[in-house]
Amino acid sequence: MNRFCNNSSSVVEMPLRTLSDLLSQSLALAIPNQLECRAIVQQLLNYYLQVDLTDYILNPLCTISPAVQENILDGLGRLKKYEPIQYVIGATYFLGNLFKVTPAVLIPRPETEEWVAFLMRHLSPPTSILDIGTGSGCIAITLKKQFPEALVDALDISKEALEVAAYNAMQLGVAVRFIEADILTDPLPSCNWSLIVSNPPYVSIQEKSLMHPNVLDYEPHLALFVHDDPLLFYRQIIQCAVRHLCRNGILCLEINETLGEKIVDLLRCANFKQIALYKDIRQKDRWIMAVLKHKPSI
16 A cells, blocks of 8 residues: 555555455455455545546546545555445445435444335336335435425434435425424324335344444434334334325335234234335345224324
């Protein structure tokens, strides 16, 4: 790394693949999986040098200013402390769209992309959508782009998360109404939606010991963990859905893989029909869709 150090006050030139190899070697102790390590280094260089996969084939000579050197080395240092690459560069892709992410929001997971893509392929266009626990806004904004005629609302307890989500909506050119509220205690607006979606906190405290430091030390625990009752958020969201879904409205929930049958039972007891439990690409129970039979009489 002596040709590429943060004390340098001069421009550095080196082939892209040589630079990538140097950074990967430096990061190998923190990320021992070689393929994962190289992929993360590529994301770092893609962001700071504006290169893409084609450049790794062509292997151009990169001209790197002292300021960019400093940024890359700062990012490398953060990665060595297990900070996720998405927070280091401040962005990640979700179904082809670039979203700002900060430590105030969860990093969108491939499993979430999978079920949102499923909704986009299989749903008839909903007239209105509510996303509970929106975080970065990736679900609400992606659905709004897919169903532009739908009125979309997105709720979160965190003001900081809603600021990130509002920025993402503006950058991606969609209109979403953001609502600051605690789904466990605050009433929802007095309106109905034809689709309610949610990826609520569902990691139990007992699962903490199984989690990697890049999740446990950096991502917001408020959005990750549920204390005591693992069904707490699901019970509340289902109750809200009964009150606020339109007739034959659809509820879609991302779930903890261990809770599938219990949530199916909750939905049956709450007068839902066409309850379907879906597995993710790793064959783990990951999301549930259900249709409200009819609204209760008041």
